[in-house]
Amino acid sequence: MAKQEDQFKKVISHAKEYGYIFPSSEIYDGLSAVYDYGQKGVELKKNIREYWWKAMVQMHENIVGLDAAIFMHPTTWKASGHVDAFNDPLIDNKDSKKRYRADVLVEDHVAKIEAKIEKEVNKAAKRFGDAFDKEQFMATNPRVLRYREEMDAILKRLGSSLEKEDLADVKALIEELGIADPETGSKNWTDVKQFNLMFGTKLGASADSAMDLYLRPETAQGIFVNFLNVQKTGRMKIPFGIAQTGKAFRNEIVARQFIFRMREFEQMEMQYFIKPGTQKEWYEYWKEARLKWHLSLGMGEDNYRYHDHEKLAHYADAAADIEFKFPFGFKELEGIHSRTDFDLAKHEEFSGKKLQYFDPEENKSYTPYVLETSIGLDRMFLAVFSKALQEEELENGSTRTVLRIPAVLAPTKVAILPLVKKDGLPEEARKIFDELKWDMQVDYDEKDAVGRRYRRQDAAGTPFCITVDHETLENDTVTLRHRDSMEQQRVAIKDLKDLISKEVDMRYWLEKCK
Numbered sequence: 001m002a003k004q005e006d007q008f009k010k011v012i013s014h015a016k017e018y019g020y021i022f023p024s025s026e027i028y029d030g031l032s033a034v035y036d037y038g039q040k041g042v043e044l045k046k047n048i049r050e051y052w053w054k055a056m057v058q059m060h061e062n063i064v065g066l067d068a069a070i071f072m073h074p075t076t077w078k079a080s081g082h083v084d085a086f087n088d089p090l091i092d093n094k095d096s097k098k099r100y101r102a103d104v105l106v107e108d109h110v111a112k113i114e115a116k117i118e119k120e121v122n123k124a125a126k127r128f129g130d131a132f133d134k135e136q137f138m139a140t141n142p143r144v145l146r147y148r149e150e151m152d153a154i155l156k157r158l159g160s161s162l163e164k165e166d167l168a169d170v171k172a173l174i175e176e177l178g179i180a181d182p183e184t185g186s187k188n189w190t191d192v193k194q195f196n197l198m199f200g201t202k203l204g205a206s207a208d209s210a211m212d213l214y215l216r217p218e219t220a221q222g223i224f225v226n227f228l229n230v231q232k233t234g235r236m237k238i239p240f241g242i243a244q245t246g247k248a249f250r251n252e253i254v255a256r257q258f259i260f261r262m263r264e265f266e267q268m269e270m271q272y273f274i275k276p277g278t279q280k281e282w283y284e285y286w287k288e289a290r291l292k293w294h295l296s297l298g299m300g301e302d303n304y305r306y307h308d309h310e311k312l313a314h315y316a317d318a319a320a321d322i323e324f325k326f327p328f329g330f331k332e333l334e335g336i337h338s339r340t341d342f343d344l345a346k347h348e349e350f351s352g353k354k355l356q357y358f359d360p361e362e363n364k365s366y367t368p369y370v371l372e373t374s375i376g377l378d379r380m381f382l383a384v385f386s387k388a389l390q391e392e393e394l395e396n397g398s399t400r401t402v403l404r405i406p407a408v409l410a411p412t413k414v415a416i417l418p419l420v421k422k423d424g425l426p427e428e429a430r431k432i433f434d435e436l437k438w439d440m441q442v443d444y445d446e447k448d449a450v451g452r453r454y455r456r457q458d459a460a461g462t463p464f465c466i467t468v469d470h471e472t473l474e475n476d477t478v479t480l481r482h483r484d485s486m487e488q489q490r491v492a493i494k495d496l497k498d499l500i501s502k503e504v505d506m507r508y509w510l511e512k513c514k
Ligand code: ATP
Pocket: 218, 250, 252, 259, 260, 261, 262, 263, 265, 266, 267, 332, 333, 334, 335, 374, 375, 376, 377, 378, 379, 380
């Protein structure tokens, strides 16, 4: 546990030191769970957004984009159920005065049992060596089976109490499990209460005529209310999708996990409108397609897993998360939700406008069902960044800090380094800089010894360095250094663009999703 915490602290400080993420309004001591993206962070974020957009919109003839406003008519949130049901159960510790999400306390307790299973598996794997069959062990080992049963029982009870809004039972569960305040160990809890996560604000100048508004807590509703606008003007035929990226706001109860849980964040959502009755097959399709997108980045298959929901949200008939192994354990990165016709039907009811699709093949109108994929851009950023940050022991015994961001997402693709600051080398390096900058984000760095500059670029996540030396002046070749392998090759200046482009090209990476 301590190791995980140390790693997470390193992630946070590295993100700041290299211009990825700063606390918001830091000179005023920051604002809780709000962050700013620095010069490197903004590029990484942009690249993740583009990687998603290309995969979802550009690669699908039947998926189009949208950019709806953050402010929406307040009835939207009545219709969607957010005014009445977008709540989290909160609990306070009377001694420490700290506030927690009651469901998260229980889930963290379950995660501890799961860690015990992992320990048993690791122990057995060591004992049995090559003959170890993990699946069989998990299915037959009495201790593992007991832990599994315990976990299932807890999650089932939590799910059903939340479903029934039986908050007294959620508190009883916390007490029965002996869950203590993770920071102080106190078990002196208040009752569990519901807390609405939407931020309210006002539209209009005078106090009397001002209208109560909400900052949107998800981007999806902007898609639903525009469903017919897009369908009609784009002459879309079912099945078709609408994709959107944009800010969302939630007054999260607990926000102590850096950019994992923020109060202002960005979502990348896609609503896929389908014929009723086909939702199961599209649910399976998008679950698989979205996992493939993640895997295409090469961050390790073992770092992802599905988690099927026990407790379904008020709008869903099936839901699963793609979880990622963050420095603090497996947590939700993306959600895939089968939302039925809940949203469109509700907006029809509240607006009095028909939101139906005329199916020319069936020669009738119906309210489409919706399959949603929803991923947090900031959470994806944290997944990429935390996985990328590594400390490596080198052959000569020294260590290097390297940020192995997949080259396709790296903020800066290449750094140009003149070996020395004289003899015409900076001028030659500038020429290469001026040529490559048309195609990619390039850094120029001439300060310090070249070895130190390499280390700086490694830690900043730049996948390639180009070193211009005296030989460059003689034969128009440079050294191309690769961040991950530290391999160096001599290449002609005229080949640089092709060599680098190939490795940072979205097509090369996205083709792995097929
Ligand atoms: P959680 O259970 O972690 O609160 P959720 O199930 O409420 O998340 P959704 O409403 O399904 O999340 O939102 C879709 C995605 O948006 C999530 O998978 C996550 O990546 C992202 N997301 C949600 N809330 C936040 C937040 N407060 N900060 C950053 N990203 C978020």
